[in-house]
Amino acid sequence: MAFDDAVRNSYQADIQAIKAAGLFKEERYIHSPQHSEIEVEFPLGSGLRKCINVCANNYLGLSSHPDVIAAAHAGLDSRGYGMSSVRFICGTQDMHRELEHRLTAFLGAEDTLLFPSCMDANAGFFEACLNERDVMIADRLVHASIIDGMRLCKAMQDTFKHSDMEHLEEKLIEHQDKRLRMIVTDGVFSMDGDTAKLDRIVELAEKYNAMVFLDDSHATGFIGRTGRGTHEHCGVLGKIDVITTTLGKALGGASGGCVSGRRELVEMCRQRARPYLFSNAVAPVIVAGALKVMDLITASTDRRDKLEWNARYWRGLLKEAGFDIKEGDSPIVPVMLYDAKLAQDFARDLFDEGVYAVGFFFPVVPKGQARIRTQMSAAHEKHHLDSAIAAFRKVGRKHGILGLSKKELIAMCAV
Amino acid sequence: MDELTKMVRDYVIKEYLEEGDEREVTETTPLISGGIVDSFSMVSLKRFLERKCSIKIPDDDATPQAFDTVQSIVALVRRFQQVPV
Numbered sequence: 001m002a003f004d005d006a007v008r009n010s011y012q013a014d015i016q017a018i019k020a021a022g023l024f025k026e027e028r029y030i031h032s033p034q035h036s037e038i039e040v041e042f043p044l045g046s047g048l049r050k051c052i053n054v055c056a057n058n059y060l061g062l063s064s065h066p067d068v069i070a071a072a073h074a075g076l077d078s079r080g081y082g083m084s085s086v087r088f089i090c091g092t093q094d095m096h097r098e099l100e101h102r103l104t105a106f107l108g109a110e111d112t113l114l115f116p117s118c119m120d121a122n123a124g125f126f127e128a129c130l131n132e133r134d135v136m137i138a139d140r141l142v143h144a145s146i147i148d149g150m151r152l153c154k155a156m157q158d159t160f161k162h163s164d165m166e167h168l169e170e171k172l173i174e175h176q177d178k179r180l181r182m183i184v185t186d187g188v189f190s191m192d193g194d195t196a197k198l199d200r201i202v203e204l205a206e207k208y209n210a211m212v213f214l215d216d217s218h219a220t221g222f223i224g225r226t227g228r229g230t231h232e233h234c235g236v237l238g239k240i241d242v243i244t245t246t247l248g249k250a251l252g253g254a255s256g257g258c259v260s261g262r263r264e265l266v267e268m269c270r271q272r273a274r275p276y277l278f279s280n281a282v283a284p285v286i287v288a289g290a291l292k293v294m295d296l297i298t299a300s301t302d303r304r305d306k307l308e309w310n311a312r313y314w315r316g317l318l319k320e321a322g323f324d325i326k327e328g329d330s331p332i333v334p335v336m337l338y339d340a341k342l343a344q345d346f347a348r349d350l351f352d353e354g355v356y357a358v359g360f361f362f363p364v365v366p367k368g369q370a371r372i373r374t375q376m377s378a379a380h381e382k383h384h385l386d387s388a389i390a391a392f393r394k395v396g397r398k399h400g401i402l403g404l405s406k407k408e409l410i411a412m413c414a415v
Numbered sequence: 416m417d418e419l420t421k422m423v424r425d426y427v428i429k430e431y432l433e434e435g436d437e438r439e440v441t442e443t444t445p446l447i448s449g450g451i452v453d454s455f456s457m458v459s460l461k462r463f464l465e466r467k468c469s470i471k472i473p474d475d476d477a478t479p480q481a482f483d484t485v486q487s488i489v490a491l492v493r494r495f496q497q498v499p500v
Contacts, residue, residue, distance in 0.1 A: 138455075140453070140455075140456060147455050150455075151455075156458070157455065157458050158458060158459050158462075159455065159456045159458075159459065161433060162433070171459075362450065366450055367449070367450035368450075
């Protein structure tokens, strides 16, 4: 069928509806490497604005680290640009396996398989490892990619209220008739910045004979005393059956992800996970950079320690200024505004003050839970955070929200 | 409010509202379009209805529209209560 006017009009109406609902997303062009300070072209065609970036997943500040860049260059020179193949045909270099071994050791797992992204790992895992006799019981705030992966799987889907262990226990009791039970959770929840109660989850998994699936994308490299992740933080290293995580955040921020865990589950992914089977191998240049990242994060905890300090300092600054923030101890610090329009206006005003942050609202977060999600990085220096809080204070005063409680904020926006 | 309506409403409140969530759930409150129940979590509601009411709701009938209010859920249950399992 030709892309005729009727088809075009239909899509244009959909796009208009997205705009009318205030959900239209626009890209801002960054003209510099990813870092604590970036140069941004926004709106399109305007001059470059230098901003402090408080919304990148660049937790360890390794996205533009000179050693990682040098290692990536060396990998490019020695192993080429692309593999032109999926892994199991002729796409596996020795480096891929080396990186998998390094990730296995770091995460305290039995084996690891690289995927093009963690989105792909999550999309492929469930269908490869579970069937219609099984059940997946997921925290209601797990990442969208997990929900997509679960939808592709024939196993029964169920959910439990966010971090509600009593509700999870009820569900585990209810599903004792299933062949396999898998509890599914994020380690650090990306929108709220809180941490899963993994110690309690493991306890329940042992009591009710269930496996545990953990997406630790917002934790690997920096949560836990040596940065192993949420399982280290909660004292359950070695007790998680499946960990999916990403190379696209703290571990260099380029792309790539993995499934890491029990040998047999990883092998099932190698045999059956469709995003692994039908996508190209992770590019050599990224593997080489990631290997250097593994060297850096195993040699020293300095970066995760600095990140921890930055996160604590930033939380303190926001509280002292009178913002309503979500409690937690991760580098994700959501500033709650509740109203979608206010969140958008606030982010725009911050940009005018030289701080790059983004407003999040429904459907990314529940209705009435709009917020500015701020994320700390080891690349931030104290002066960045002091400048950023000055901008937050100024914009907060402009909107008259400093010192307001949740109820007061909601009431103010309702007027 | 009849017994079936009350049972569905009570389940929705217990299963989907978080502690401290003061939103009112009436027979006509939009559940899915109103953001109280997400389509992913709808599965537990379907299973609850099937178990409690001894019915089988085909996946094609378990649409977000059919599950959008307590009233429409009750109508759906009544429709399938007339179908032998």
